[in-house]
Every structure is written in C-alpha cells, then in structure tokens.
Amino acid sequence: MLTACTKTGKKLCLGFDYRKETLLDLRRKEEFVCPVCGEGVLLKLGDQRIFHFAHKQGSICRDEFENESSYHMEGKRQLFQWLIRQKIPSVLEYYDREIQQRPDIMFQHKGKKYALEYQCSTIPEKVFQKRTKTYLENDYVPLWIISSSHIHQKRKEIIALSNFHYLFLRSTSSGNLYIPTYCPEKHLFQLVESITSFTIKNAFVEYFNYPPSKVELDALLEPEKKIHLNLSTWNSENERFILNWALHPQSGQKIFLQEIYNRGLNLFLLPPEIGLPVSYSLLIQTPPIIWQTYLFLDVLANKNPNDSITFQELTFHFNKRIQRKNIILRKLPQLEQLNPILAQIEYLQALEQLEVLQRKGENVFQVQRKIIIPKSNREREEAKQLFYQKNCNILSKNK
Ligand SMILES: [Zn+2]
Incomplete structure (x- = not known):
C-alpha cells in the first residue's frame, strides 16, 4: 500500500514524489500505522519494488493489501499522478469507513464522486458486483479499470472477452460502451471500443491508445463513438x-x-x-x-x-x-x-x-x-x- 499515517495522525502518501533521502529521514524519526486497521506498518524503501508500506507479519489486515503486486501499486500511483496533474481533487487509497470499502483512488469531478478501482488480479464476480453495488448505493460513480495484461487479441480486430472482462464494461452518457484498460509499463491507457460481439466470447473491437500525458479525464470517461466494422x-x-x-x-x-x-x-x-x-x-x-x-x-x-x-x-x-x-x-x-x-x-x-x-x-x-x-x-x-x-x-x- 502507498498510504500510511504517523502516530500523530499525519498522512504520508507515496503517490506524491518523494526523494529517497527524505523518506529515509522520515523513517528514522516516525512510526507509521495503517489508516484502516491502526496497526504498525513498515516503510519499505528497497530498490526492487516501488516505495511502499507493508504490514508486519501476522496482521489481520495483511491479506487485503499485501497481495498487491508492484505492477498494481505502480499503476495506481501513475493514475493518481495523472489525476492530480489535472488538478482533480483525488485521494489515493481512500478508505470509506462507512461502507468499509477502499477504492484505489477517490476523486471528485464535475460534482460527482468517483471510486476508481484499478484491477490487476481476477476477483470473484460476486465480489465485483457487491463492491459496485455498494458504490452506486452510496453515490459513487464506479470507474473500474482493468490491467491491459488481461486483454489478449486473437486475430486482427477480434478478441476474446470473458465474463470477467465484461464486468468492466461501462457507458458514456450517450450510451457508447467500452472497456478501459491501463498499463503502467507502457504508460498507456488502452480503451477497448466499438465492441460488437458475435459469439459468447468473441467480439470485434478496436483498440485506441491514449498516453496519460495526452489524454484528459473527460476523454477517458466519454470517448467518442467510432464506427468501423468490416x-x-x-x-x-x-x-x-x-x-x-x-x-x-x-x-x-x-x-x-x-x-x-x-x-x-x-x-x-x-x-x-x-x-x-x-x-x-x-x-x-x-x-x-x-x-x-x-x-x-x-x-x-x-x-x-x-x-x-x-x-x-x-x-x-x-x-x-x-x-x-x-x-x-x-x-x-x-x-x-x-x-x-x-x-x-x-x-x-x-x-x-x-x-x-x-x-x-x-x-x-x-x-x-x-x-x-x-x-x-x-x-x-x-x-x-x-x-x-x-x-x-x-x-x-x-x-
Ligand atoms: Zn491495516
């Protein structure tokens, strides 16, 4: 995880850029606790993985957070930076105590509250549905983004989409349907658009690449309808x-x-x-x-x-x-x-x-x-x- 609190309640969010020396210094002076369970956490500043916090062994909170891969942490960090660059009020790993859910990023945009979930691992359909339902019932707009590594092209224009992939299908205000994906290694949003299914799994699609440096949030939430089907x-x-x-x-x-x-x-x-x-x-x-x-x-x-x-x-x-x-x-x-x-x-x-x-x-x-x-x-x-x-x-x- 990328967010923790000091014993005095100050939040440290590694979504922002810190120099390693600053963090080493902080680590010497402070003790950190998990904002969800209140247990002590360690600030990890190794060279292999991105800087992050980790629960101590035996924590009950552990499972939920520590299964996060570096790929996932890096992805949500990039998405967070992309939002704050656009001056969109965003909180990384926002914990909503009332609903006991913790979207990767909570942000506010045009009077609406969004829960961004960047999903790299497969989760059970029921969990996905329950989380989405809870967000909707509590006035969040869910924005699920799947890791690009999940999407595999079969033939030109054709991909296989599983029931899990379809959970990520969302609609623009005009009813244009698409699946948003993100890859932190390529620094790239890839939107799966113009999806026209012809079997349970196979669909004609078009991919559109949007580097985060060139695309704004609105374009990601409302991609224009494109029409090409041979x-x-x-x-x-x-x-x-x-x-x-x-x-x-x-x-x-x-x-x-x-x-x-x-x-x-x-x-x-x-x-x-x-x-x-x-x-x-x-x-x-x-x-x-x-x-x-x-x-x-x-x-x-x-x-x-x-x-x-x-x-x-x-x-x-x-x-x-x-x-x-x-x-x-x-x-x-x-x-x-x-x-x-x-x-x-x-x-x-x-x-x-x-x-x-x-x-x-x-x-x-x-x-x-x-x-x-x-x-x-x-x-x-x-x-x-x-x-x-x-x-x-x-x-x-x-x-
Ligand atoms: Zn915890």
Missing part, C-alpha cells in the same frame, strides 16, 4: 462460427437447433437479415445470430406486409425467451440502467434501414416486406451477395 469480415466470422457450432453444438445450442429445424429453418440457409451487428448486443450473452433468429420466429415470421409490431409484443416474447433460458443476459454491474430490450429495438431499427420495417409511432413498427428464406445454398449465396452490395454502407453506419 461487414464482409463480420459475415465470414459469423459463418465460421455457425460451421463450428453445427459440428460441436453444446446443450443450449441443441435446443436452438431443434427448434429452428421444427420451424422449417436450416442453420446454413438463414437469410442475410438475420445475424446483423448490433452494438447493444453486448447486453445479451447469447450470440446475435441466435437471439435474432428467435426474434424472427417469435415476431416476424408470421407477419405480412402492413402488419404491426409493437414493443409490447417484442418485450413479451423476449422475456419469455429469457425465462426459458433460450436467451441469457450478461451480468454488467456498471450498466444496470440499460435495458437489454434496447438490443432488440436496435435490431428492428436496422431492419427499418433495410426497408423490411417502417417505424409507425413511438412503440410501433410496420412490416414493409417479408424476409425471404433461401431454399438452397445457391439462393442463399445470391441473396447474400446482393444484400451486402446493397446495404454495406447502411449497416456500417448503423453500427
């Missing part, structure tokens, strides 16, 4: 996914395959309008190709031109699929204000741009044309080519 890559990744999946279906997927078979659909002959990129698809763990097929079966398949689709029926069928566990929602503790129905509405909006639907009121769409189900591979290929030729621009913009 539709033909999107399409081929989806096809690769379908193929893998047909060969090795898991139990939940078998139910889906059985249902579409019973309804006269073939996984390899889905129309190109099913499986579109939708940004709020992140709120749903089930891959877009599956939930969009369910939406097609439940709401669109039996409709004819001029029939209406209301948000009420959309919500009804969506909730039913969730109850039956055909559709699984993601656990996103920082985004509980976002209703996953937004993904379904966004999909209908995409269908509106494809002239399948037309908006007829705040909560109503009207069918313009039926979606044609290809009957053979040849029909499917032709439909797909025509579709992408015609709609490439619309869909990339839509995202």
Whole structure:
C-alpha cells in the first residue's frame, strides 16, 4: 500500500514524489500505522519494488493489501499522478469507513464522486458486483479499470472477452460502451471500443491508445463513438462460427437447433437479415445470430406486409425467451440502467434501414416486406451477395 499515517495522525502518501533521502529521514524519526486497521506498518524503501508500506507479519489486515503486486501499486500511483496533474481533487487509497470499502483512488469531478478501482488480479464476480453495488448505493460513480495484461487479441480486430472482462464494461452518457484498460509499463491507457460481439466470447473491437500525458479525464470517461466494422469480415466470422457450432453444438445450442429445424429453418440457409451487428448486443450473452433468429420466429415470421409490431409484443416474447433460458443476459454491474430490450429495438431499427420495417409511432413498427428464406445454398449465396452490395454502407453506419 502507498498510504500510511504517523502516530500523530499525519498522512504520508507515496503517490506524491518523494526523494529517497527524505523518506529515509522520515523513517528514522516516525512510526507509521495503517489508516484502516491502526496497526504498525513498515516503510519499505528497497530498490526492487516501488516505495511502499507493508504490514508486519501476522496482521489481520495483511491479506487485503499485501497481495498487491508492484505492477498494481505502480499503476495506481501513475493514475493518481495523472489525476492530480489535472488538478482533480483525488485521494489515493481512500478508505470509506462507512461502507468499509477502499477504492484505489477517490476523486471528485464535475460534482460527482468517483471510486476508481484499478484491477490487476481476477476477483470473484460476486465480489465485483457487491463492491459496485455498494458504490452506486452510496453515490459513487464506479470507474473500474482493468490491467491491459488481461486483454489478449486473437486475430486482427477480434478478441476474446470473458465474463470477467465484461464486468468492466461501462457507458458514456450517450450510451457508447467500452472497456478501459491501463498499463503502467507502457504508460498507456488502452480503451477497448466499438465492441460488437458475435459469439459468447468473441467480439470485434478496436483498440485506441491514449498516453496519460495526452489524454484528459473527460476523454477517458466519454470517448467518442467510432464506427468501423468490416461487414464482409463480420459475415465470414459469423459463418465460421455457425460451421463450428453445427459440428460441436453444446446443450443450449441443441435446443436452438431443434427448434429452428421444427420451424422449417436450416442453420446454413438463414437469410442475410438475420445475424446483423448490433452494438447493444453486448447486453445479451447469447450470440446475435441466435437471439435474432428467435426474434424472427417469435415476431416476424408470421407477419405480412402492413402488419404491426409493437414493443409490447417484442418485450413479451423476449422475456419469455429469457425465462426459458433460450436467451441469457450478461451480468454488467456498471450498466444496470440499460435495458437489454434496447438490443432488440436496435435490431428492428436496422431492419427499418433495410426497408423490411417502417417505424409507425413511438412503440410501433410496420412490416414493409417479408424476409425471404433461401431454399438452397445457391439462393442463399445470391441473396447474400446482393444484400451486402446493397446495404454495406447502411449497416456500417448503423453500427
Ligand atoms: Zn491495516
């Protein structure tokens, strides 16, 4: 840990730059105690790790603090310095006695109180959720930043994101979703943006690098929406996914395959309008190709031109699929204000741009044309080519 008190109650925060001689001198004169448990702590001034405080052996407070790696301490120190350089009132290792939580940094910005948690180790999902909930209930805005070392790129534009990674997903005020990461070795924020998931784990993303010396807090809290998604890559990744999946279906997927078979659909002959990129698809763990097929079966398949689709029926069928566990929602503790129905509405909006639907009121769409189900591979290929030729621009913009 980087903060301790003297016996007279003065705080010493190693987030500020001190010369080693000054600290050696202080260490000779003072005794230090932990601001949380009040036990004595040692000021460590070795050459291997950054200067820090450590509990004496056998402390009960020990576990929580001392598992901190140098990487973590260095990261939070850099983040703290980044904030104070911008003259943002910040407290390193702020201990809120009332809620008994200790964010790495507490700072105030534009009338709001933030709890910054820089996370380098994996913690149980329940702990993450409980901490986040407590912050929200006590008027903190949680700002979880994950260490960049957790994020691994699979292929160009594609990364695998686990449930743990998704816990860090946050939203700008305009609903742009992203995951903030930081690396103290590279001195770099990396924001994972434009995340469009196509399987439970895999997503198209874009990385943007922001050196702390060049980026201000506001830019980190409100990154602008960037739109680049190569539709033909999107399409081929989806096809690769379908193929893998047909060969090795898991139990939940078998139910889906059985249902579409019973309804006269073939996984390899889905129309190109099913499986579109939708940004709020992140709120749903089930891959877009599956939930969009369910939406097609439940709401669109039996409709004819001029029939209406209301948000009420959309919500009804969506909730039913969730109850039956055909559709699984993601656990996103920082985004509980976002209703996953937004993904379904966004999909209908995409269908509106494809002239399948037309908006007829705040909560109503009207069918313009039926979606044609290809009957053979040849029909499917032709439909797909025509579709992408015609709609490439619309869909990339839509995202
Ligand atoms: Zn302690």
